[in-house]
Amino acid sequence: MEISLAAQQQQKLQLTPQMRQSMEILHMSALELNEYIKQQAVDNPFIELQPAKETPLSHYAGGAQPDWWQNVDLSGDATLESVLLEQLACMKLDRTALSLCSWIIGNLDDKGYLLHSKEELSAMKGIPLAQVCDAVSLIQSLEPYGVGASTLAECLVLQLRQQQESSLLVYSLVQHDLVSIGQGKLKQLADKYETELADIKAAITVISTLNPKPGALYSREKPQYIMPDLALRQLEGKYEVILERSSLPTITLNHSYLSMLEQNPSKDVHRYLTGHWQAAKGLTDSIERRKATLLRTAGVMFEMQAEFCRNGILHIRPMTMKQVAEALRIHESTVSRAISHKYIRTPWGLYELKYFFASSIHHADGSMVSAIYMKERIRALIAAEKRESPLSDQRIVALLAGEGLLISRRTVTKYREQMNIMSSAWRKRSLK
Template identity: 35%
Template sequence: MPLHVSLSQKQQQALTLTPSLRQSISILQFSSAELNEYIKDQIQTNPALQLEAAPSYDRESSWSNTSAAADTYDKMVSEESLTEHLENQISLLSITPDIRAALYYLVGSLDDKGYLILDRLHAATSLRIKSEKLDDAIAILQTLDPPGIGARDLRECLLLQIKSADSLAHKIVNGHLGLLAEKEYELLSTILGVELSVIYEAELQIKSLHPYPAINLHTKPTHYIAPDVILRQTDSDIHIIVNQTHLPVVKLDPSFSSMLHNDSSNEVKRYAKASMHAASQLIKGLEQRQQTLYNITKEILAFQPDFFKEGTTSLRSMTLRDIASAAQVHESTVSRATSNKYLQTPLGLFSFKELFSKGVSGANTDAFHSVHQIKKKMKELIENECKSSPLSDQKIATLLQKHSIAISRRTVAKYRMELGFEDSRNRKEK
């Protein structure tokens, strides 16, 4: 079959990403830390940019009929090797799921020194376990490395590190630590019926113990999350503030503008013009990022008014398309604007992505239920069940259908485990 080569013209539309458009997309998608580094790099490479003192960047929008808890804008997320060190040990233990859950809870209740700061009643209620089991979990925690971890006070911390309960050091710490601190050696010798030299030896042993078990454990630098948007509660409204305080503030260097009007060479003028154009595009991209974040947050507030009354349990089903339609932008713009971004609210710090959920279609209805709403309903069913005859996963699925929530037994089991509930067999109380 003969081959023929021919030329033809075809007209079609195509989107071309210009350098300025690519830059705007990148700026929108950058996390706060990434944007900070990007701006610093631009300042170093473009002499037309100049740093200036940071002004107040409050952009406010009233939102009525919303109540929330007190402001907690100092909340931050950190990662410490102490937590990892303890959780790795817990993962190797052969223990029941409720004790394991309690241990993870207790690890989260340790202070920087390794002491356990705990409200027993609140802890037992939150974990849904009896106080005896909470004591068992505390006892296990105090056997982990480093020695003394999980102590409630200095005396308990030192006692956990003394192996023999019959030793003189144990007796002094347990009943006479104050006398030792005041160096009442002769009085201790009389009370305990031992020679002074033995008291001195016991003191040396006690001084070798660590009063703060977590201090000598190497920790990673604390990583802070700077919120991209802050929601500030007033008496009747919530105001949106796009947080720019952690970013360098840039402006055009006026000296470059004068180069275009002075008797400079064409080469200098071209360089100055290119530098000023790049600087202007950066400043424009930063302003667009700020405006886009503001608009999208405003639409999320409009879509989720109950979230600020009850927290995540009241989140409605919300997709990128919902917010894109309301903000009159493309879905990809919403995706980029909310990627790696954090929202500081009066209820705490949240990732923007946490607020989105496709939801589950209602049984025989057009309603959609978010995962948070489904879990809230499941939690109510389990907490109100008959303890001697707890609900099976299939029974929970059947009851949810009566509330127009159609999910499978397998999905019920998944959500139940994420809520921290055991299966019906282990929940049964005799």
């Protein structure tokens, strides 16, 4: 056996504190960044705050090269996403499976549920449904148990499987009778399962120990009010994205302290002033990067959503973060962080940027329409229904099919529930 030494060159990106700060500031909402800047101003004598000024959208040059940090895929700390990704990293997954699982994890809501059905995820990613199902099953095996579910029942069943002690009665109640439990129909459930009322109550006690929102443990506290970063305005016949005037305070640097460095101060004073000067410059640079990335990202988004700009919500077109990332030549995760917790004021109302990345539905003519459009059509059909004979979800499917809109009953049910619209049975019962 021969042992030899060989030198090998390897390129590796090391994240400096300044790089990490840039990533963290990009992810912050306007409200969070506002508070962060104020705290930095208290701690740093070089930082002085001035009222914010409105900034027009800079023209995006398609050939411009992005900064290094826009292509860094950096996970935050103590979030549901980071907890799940950390577990994935311990598994022996190939690059394709790891990438798909990471992308699906990014499509979980704050409660840990899938934002889209497996079929929609398959269509959005352009990969076989079986591959998506395998990735979702893998995610569902991670802790906290119950994440990656599409419905409350599925979330609870995933947790029951981990306990391995629950009876068939508990499983059946979770899968078929959560509504009846919520309505307090315990006697009817006892008759249905031909068992004692005490058994039903004992099963419900087991169910009550489960967590209906497994991802909520890692959810960030939501701000009490919204401070939009951006505004969509019509200027000289065309729509442009600009920074909101009151979004962020403007930082100015106090040069009087800088002049003290030229007076040969002691080592301690020199170290103190140099450190705070560099911190102040780093903060302003990170904020400028955030502004530039946010404006460029939103600029491309609303170029793609030109019909929305002119005509409103029903004209939102299908759009993915991947499309925006490719147009900007940056990492998809940078788009995700740039739009996270960011809001824009438009002529049609106030919207979170993430709202515009809706899944798409096939039209009979082969074109695609956004899920937002489908929800509005469902809402309109229900609003126009006869109150004494409300439309069932299957009837809504048939009516939409008549318009050339192809959608499953399950998806109609999901969209209806997301809009907090009760079932046809409930709507009919409310008349009594």
